[in-house]
Amino acid sequence: MKSGAQILIEGLTEQGVDIIFGYPGGVVLPIYDELYDADIRHILVRHEQAAIHAADGYARASGKTGVCLATSGPGACNLVTGLATAYMDSIPVVAITGQVPTSLLGNDAFQESDITGITMPVTKHNYLVTDARDLKRIIREAFHIASTGRKGPVLIDLPKDVCTSMVPDVDGPDEQPRLRGYKPKYQGHSKMIQRAVDLLLQAKRPVIYAGGGVISSDASAELVALAEKMCMPVTTTLMGLGCIPTDHPLNLGMLGMHGTEYANYAITESDLLFSIGVRFDDRVTGKIEAFAPQAKIIHIDIDPAEIGKNKQPDVPIVGDAKSVLSDILKKIPESCPHPEWSEKVAMWKKNHPLRYTSDGKLHPQFVIKTLADVLGEKGIIVSEVGQNQMWTAQWFKFTRPRQWISSGGLGTMGYGFPASMGVHFACPDQPVFVLAGDGSFQMNIQELGTVAQYNIPVKVIVLNNQYLGMVRQWQQLFYERRYSYTELPEVHFERIAKAYGIEAATVRNASDVEAAIRTALAHPGPYVLDVRVEREENVFPMVPAGANISEMIVGHHTEHEEE
């Protein structure tokens, strides 16, 4: 006989789980009692939202499924934002929540909330377990669902009596879950693949538009191989950054609202858009009717519901990015140069680089550029959300997939810092840097307690402008500078960090930035760098919401250009 809690821990171990981020509470006491001498490491966070973001960061950096644990009611409800974050970005996470005993379900019992009802729209699937004998199967199904097809979060709600009840040991063979309604399709249809190849070979001005799906299916090598064979420039979404190195000659950087001018021009002029692992999000396409107006569209995605949702493709291919790219690569005979097109794209790149003013003042872009120079090929970059995120996306030099960790679809402020803890445990040998704003950092700043307790050596760079910068930027550009509730008072993050026992420094001059970053990098533990940047710096280029992406506001920078 075994208890439900024992079955849970065994099930997690069977799935290869070695770390859980969690927060205890009344109804999960039986689970915590099992964890006390289990071979699974548990990281005690300071808020359940941080537990799920950390599990999510772990998943993004490692490619494995992240796991978090929370108690019923408020604990479970605090996971909701994190589930929605993981759901929007298709990140494999299994969230385990405690629940009141089955006899009290629906009774408005203490710390009861209907978490399976609440999270239905933000999970790929969820379970309310009512019998411990189902638990082993459910754990296997949950990990299977989270980590296959279009990945996503799965929640398992465990009433306290299910955890304590003793049931016969049903430890059968490690069989595959049998789910009649869940059979993700990995292999693309051969006819469609041939049609895609035909279009590729006919194209005069082809562009690859690649997203998070390429990272998720580990298809970056195949993507770059196809781009090189076809001499086809590559633009990526925010989620796709890293699938081609920033310095690669065919890389156009990010497209869309804060994309590069040359990426948006190339999309607009292209005659073939090779879209893979993307979903034609409004932040990417701007006015959808004017997006890639001359192009035939090939759309490859593992989720059939994404195809035709926002833009009708000429060639739809349902399948896994890696599998489809490999099939296409086999059919592309030799190199297919497009000299005129390549020249045109090169001209755009030369004439419209990313820019910022270099007047000796402390500009946030300079901080990121300096960080990129100091790190070289090392490091994993985690961002918060807002201006800090866009500047990092634009100015950091990514060299590989899973090097860039950021909340894309949901745009969750407060994601980055807690996620960085998970990133560290996924890649303990890599330096992990968080690029934050003073607004975002304060959304989950309590996790300084966690990084201090476990000496998690993440380095937080706060681009401190005492504004909710991105909203302020919109107010400046579209609301006549009426800065309605976007100014924040000065906070001394150095002092806050030190109160937690964490090393920290404040930087006020551009000339001190590099040395400060090197000091942070060399420090063996966590570190907070409060960088007082130009307060009213804007993110450019910018496509106003709903406008054509070729109509960008480019700002008035004159001096410093990207190399």
Next chain:
Amino acid sequence: MTAHIFSVLVEDSPGVLSRVTGLFSRRGFNIESLAVGHCEQPDTSRITIVVTGNDVQIEQVKKQLNKLIEVIKVLDISESEHVERELALMKVRAGPGEARSEVMQIAGIFRAKIIDVGSDTLVVEVTGDSGKIAAIEDLLKPYGVLELVRTGKIALQRGSATVSSGR
């Protein structure tokens, strides 16, 4: 904008109906009618949903339904030859005398059944397509329809095709 009839085979598990209906409201689709019950296969239920929308919306509904883990099969039955029925019960004011016999005559014409007789009322059971039910409702209205309840549309493809065979 046309009405489509989806026949959806689902795992017979708690919560599956709210997953399906939640999806509709969340994505802004309106359910016109819905009928659910066990079907010919064990541990499986069939939900019949009537939804109105343009082609893009209908395609999206179908794909989103298919994404639900507990949804086994989705078929738009209205795309092929099919038969459809609804059942309605109507409580009609019809005291002893002329009204009662007229209501019974109308019921007879529609091959409806009288399944309850009260001192002042009759309960009429009618089966048919939506048009037939609307027609008898119109004819009975002048007598006073005190209550009306209907099942929502159910439908099957004609011939040997079935939803589980995927045709």
